[in-house]
Every structure is written in structure tokens, then in C-alpha cells.
Amino acid sequence: MAENTNNPTTATTAAEAMTTIVAAVQEEMKPPQEASKEAPITMDKTRLARIIVGAIAILTFLLSLPVLASIIWLLYMKGYDCESLLRLPKLQIGIGIALVFVFLISNLVVFLRAKVHALGLLVVMVFLILMLTMGLALVGAYKNESKAVIGSPTWLKDKVYNDNNWNYIKSCIYDSRICDDLVARSLSLKSFDFSARKLSPIEFGCCRPPVICEMDCVNATYWKRNDHLGAGSDEDCDAWQNDEDVLCYDCMACKDGFLKVIRNKWWRLGLFLVLMSLLLIVAHLLLFIATVWERFGGM
Helix, strand or coil: CHHHHHHHHHHHHHHHHHHHHHHHHHHHHHHHHHHHHHHHHHHHHHHHHHHHHHHHHHHHHHHHHHHHHHHHHHHHCCCCHHHHHHCHHHHHHHHHHHHHHHHHHHHHHHHCCCCCHHHHHHHHHHHHHHHHHHHHHHCCCCCCHHHHCCCCHHHHHHHHCCHHHHHHHHHHHHHCCHHHHHHHHHHHCCHHHCCCCCCCHHHHHHCCCCHHHCCEEEECCEEECCCCCCCCCCHHHHHCECCCCCECCCCHHHHHHHHHHHHHHHHHHHHHHHHHHHHHHHHHHHHHHHHHHHHCCCC
16 A cells, blocks of 8 residues: 555656756757857858859959950941041040050959959949049030040031141042032932932031031032022031032031031040949949858848
């Protein structure tokens, strides 16, 4: 009977001991579980940082490809023949060489970002800011200062409207036989086809009288004056002659047409430089921030 009386007590004691052991084991296992939860979080941040850096690096490289295309265009594409009288081909080659350095430095900074992230950002920013400044000058952002910048709208206007320069330019236009080509094409043209929509700016300004003169078209290079328009109604009307060696080469309209052709070319190049420099500046800044974030463990 004594043994039966002691058995419940022994069982209770054993159960309490087992409960205590289980609780202790659970307490000991809690810290490792929390540590194991923090480890994947840290790994996820690091992996995310690497993905972001890689994506921005690829984006920066892709943004540099239009720069490479512009280099090929500037160095290998032939410009308008008469531009050589204004030293513009030299500017074209100079900008092309400068863009080569921009392309190389931009991509070196991308591929060596882990080693030279701060110094690389500084160097590439210097070149991109110079690229931006040149682009702004070519689009005419600096009204007064751009007079000294070759290729800017103000510089081009001063050079084209200079009488000494124009004598050489109009000779060049004449030698290029632009108006002769218009005569050959005029066999299939009608009088109303001699408009700004159908002709190039140089053809419209140099090979036909201005619209204000209201002359009647006989053929591409012969226009009949109207008697009701007196002499002196417009300087260009008086300058026009039905002579293939003269035509309207001395007209302001001819100067305007030539200026429009070369100004549009250099304005578009300036706009391209501005847009690409701004995009690359933003891309390199983002790449620098993402690289620093990755280096410090994605924190």
C-alpha cells in the first residue's frame, strides 16, 4: 500500500521536471532563431543593392552608346561643303575627339566603380559639365557670351552676314551647282511647287526671288516682274536678276537660307550634347549612390 501511495507523487515530480527541461530548451533555442531571421534580411539587402548597382551600370553604359554613334557621325560623315569657309569642319572634328574621351571615361568609371567610385565620379563630372556647357553654347543659351563660341547661332550669324565672308560663301554655293540642279528638276515642277515646302532653304533663298516680290514664274531661273510693283519695293527684289550667274546670290534671303541650313545642324548637335550630358550626369550620380550603398552592406 505504501508503494501505491508514493507512485502518484513520483509521477508528478517527473512531469514537473520534464516540463522544466522543455522550457529551458525552448529558451535556449530562441536567440538562434532570431539570428537566423536577421541573416536572410541582411542577405536580401545585399542582393538588392547588387541588383540595383548592376541595373544602373547597364543603364549608364546604354546611355553612352548614342555618344559613340555621334562620334562616328562627326568624324566620318561629310559636312556641307561651304562650311569649310567658316572653319566648322575643324570644330566638328574637335567635338568628335572630345566625345571619344567622354565615352571612354564614362565606361571606365562604370567598370571600375568599386575601386574608384569617388575619384571616378569627380573626373567624369568634369567632362560631362564641359560637354553640357558646349551644348548650351551651340543652342544659343548664352546670348552675348556665345559670340566667341564657334558654331553658336550668334557666331554663325555674324560670320554669314559679313560681306567679306559672304563673297566666298556665295561663290561656293554657285560652284556647288545647287540652282542648276533645281533647273534640272524643274522639268516636272509647276510654278506653285517653288515654295518653301518643296525647296531647300538655300534653293528657296538663292535660286528664286523672294515671295514678297510677287514675280511670275516662267521657269526655274527666269521670273517675270509685275509692272504694278515699283523698283525699291524690297532690296531683294532689286537684287534678283534673271542671270544664272547672279540670280539671288546677293539677296538677304540667300544668306538667311544658308544660315538656316548650318544653324539647324549645329543647333541639333548642341541639343544632343545637352540632353546626353544631363542624362549621363544623373546616371553617374545614381551609380555613385548605389555603389556606396552596396559597399556598406545595403544599409
